[in-house]
Amino acid sequence: MSEQLERPTIDTAEIIAVGTELLLGQTINTNATDLALYLSALGISVYHMTVVGDNPGRMKDAILQAVNRADLVILTGGLGPTDDDISMQVVADTLGLSLQFSETAWRQIEQHFERFGRKATDNNRKQAMLPIDHTVLVNPEGTAPGALIKTTQDGRAVYLALLPGPPREMRAMFERELEPWLEAHSDTKFIHRFVRLVGIGESAAAEKLQDLTDQQTNPTLATYASTGETYVRVTQRLDRNGNGEDLTEALIEKIKERLGSYIYEIGNRDLPKVVQDILSEKNMTVSLAESITGGRVAAEMTKHPGSADVFLGGVVCYTNESKRRDLGVSKDDLAKHGAVSWQVAKQMADGAKARFGSDFAVSITGLAGPGKGDEDEKIGTCYIGVATPDGTEVFEYKTGGGRRTITRRAVLQALMRLWEVIR
Secondary structure: OOOOOOOOOOOEEEEEEEOHHHHOOOOOOHHHHHHHHHHHHOOOEEEEEEEEOOOHHHHHHHHHHHHOOOOEEEEEOOOOOOOOOOHHHHHHHHHOOOEEEOHHHHHHHHHHHHHOOOOOOHHHHHHHEEEOOOEEEOOOOOOOOEEEEEEEEOOEEEEEEEEOOOHHHHHHHHHHHHHHHHHOOOOEEEEEEEEEEEOOOHHHHHHHOHHHHHHOOOOEEEEEEEOOEEEEEEEEEEEOOOOOOOOHHHHHHHHHHHHHHHEEEEOOOOHHHHHHHHHHHOOOOEEEEEOOOOOHHHHHHOOOOOHHHOEEEEEEOOOHHHHHHHHOOOHHHHHHHOOOOHHHHHHHHHHHHHHHOOOEEEEEEEOOOOOOHHHHHHOOEEEEEEEEOOEEEEEEEEOOOOHHHHHHHHHHHHHHHHHHHHO
């Protein structure tokens, strides 16, 4: 950050995500989620979020509404070089500010292109037009600088932070430039700890924790759900210096008493990372045979660095011919029991283990739908095989929902069954 502003207290924030592509559903608004998590960890409350298209009038309305009710307004997006990237100009017009070409910012833009053997174009000069006498936020991952602007509203200080739209750039700028400033301008901070569960739904988990929820003061807990997974967030409020005893551990111990068999992580690792780390610690490997999931389990297994040390490979065997040819599944069993069966899942797991020479192998076969006729009753039925050094076990799993939901849950079930065996 190029300069320091005096120390206000930032208690509330509002997020404005700019971009017509967000309103059209062409881009998922992950920035709002990331920013809400960042701000919550800093003890800053977010009461409103807005998504607005690249329209000056509607953007101005959103900004004026936000500065009336928040100490900090964060805008993401609209800092690029094209004609529809208008956030900096609209904010300046709304607040009565002037933009000025910054030679320093322009040199940083040129250096970014030089790192990749390219040259900045004339339209990139637009990104160096910045508010006069306000704080420039450096972009360590892209070309668009941001800004931190102070204004007043009804006699109180309000700050507007403009951050880039690409999520990687937004996160880098927030963490490097804005977060340290906010840490010094908040009177409270939070400890957030996450208990991650699989194999139990949100309502069932909440019921088992009801007495803890009824008694909560500080720390507090809350349950959340995504497709196939449940989270329990434990939060304790501390003063800005972090003074006070950490009380989250005692509450987590009570959660473990009630939900211990479903907990795969107390922390920030997702299930694929937990599985990968366990296999790595034990110096063991896994392979996959996927039908219903079409390679999605393999995609999860390979999304973290170091996965090649434990994941030897997989077969996507969507047809019966592939199951026979690539994994040695019996033609007679396919004809007698069908591809979605206990017998086929077992042979798929055994075939993958033999083919890749892995310590473990996971297979999954099922029907995601929509089906026809007699197949309808099988939609959402999956069989998951787990081959181990001591033998192979097959699990039946049934779920509902549309095709995408069924396959997502099937992926998590396959990973969960592997986790249960290797932990």
